[in-house]
Amino acid sequence: MKMKTLACSVALLAALSLALPAGAAEKLVVGTEANGIPISFLNPKTHELDGFMLDIARQAAKHAGYEVEFKAMDFSALIPALRTGKIDLIATGMYITEPRKKVIDFTTPVYSYGEGMIVRKEDTKDYTSFKELPGAVVGAQMGTIFIEPLKQANIFKDVKAYDTLTGIMKDVNAGRIKAGFGDTPSMAYYLSLGEYPNVRLVKSYKPVLPGSLGLGVRKDEAQQLAKLNEAIATMQSNGEITALLEKWKLN
Structure with a gap:
């Protein structure tokens, strides 16, 4: 009976390995807010999550060899979800701040405003x-x-x-x-x-909290962070980020 069970387990593992395409990219679940046009939002025309930071995440992940799946949640739930492994990345209008950097990492900044x-x-x-x-x-x-x-x-x-x-x-x-x-x-x-x-x-208002946006990464994902930073550097040098800023009227 034990030999039969072992044989079935080996066969199942073999079948699963054959079902996965060779060189399949790792998928990252990307948490985002759905109410922050044009940074991250639910597009009423396509009924899909869209926006500047989602485009950044999508293209940076592609350069780094990842696939992405977007998941909408409340802004205040994003960091807890990242830290507990419910998501793998944050892409939204989240400032890079010192208190946040104590609990998660951020990629190189991609956009700044107040x-x-x-x-x-x-x-x-x-x-x-x-x-x-x-x-x-x-x-x-x-x-x-x-x-x-x-x-x-x-x-x-x-x-x-x-x-x-x-x-x-x-x-x-x-x-x-x-x-x-x-x-x-x-x-x-x-x-x-x-x-x-x-x-x-109010156009005369002077911001007191200028900040920059980057992708949020879990603290224990140093390799992932390095790959995404390399991807962002490529996007900065080849004009992809500039094109996305123009697309979303942010420049």
Whole structure:
């Protein structure tokens, strides 16, 4: 009986090995946020995950010899999911910061920008700082680096934490909060679509938290990080990143 069981196991392993194509690329599950146009979002036309950072992940992975599968989740869940192995990579509008670098690694930066401020169009003041809104109710997205400085300022009536950037924009549009803070390219893109007719991006606002985006990698994946960094260097030198910035109107 034991010999028969062993023979069956060997046959099963052989069949599985034959089923896998020779030289099949390792697949990386890439976690992303689905509400950050044009950085990472669910495309309403194709009903597929899309965006600048997803294109970066897709092309960098191809250069490095990987395949990718994208998985949408809340922004605040991305780092925990990466650390516990539920995903293998993060590709979204996540700033490279020192606190985050203590728990995950990041690739070479691929894009830099600062936070933006939105208010209702009827509010025409040329704000340059959030400190010009004492006593107001403002909002920022949970899990981003924007929310803590607002809370620590101790000047607001309330700092509301939102799961999504669109939630912030809806509440500013409806007048439920005075101002919202978030990724400038995403807010500008949403406004260009005309989805929030009562909202404007404050062009006079001076960002206090400029940052850069990179792909998030688990701490124990040094080889994977090296391969992706080499791929990004290739993409920087051959013009691929520049082309993607133009594609998503980020330059």
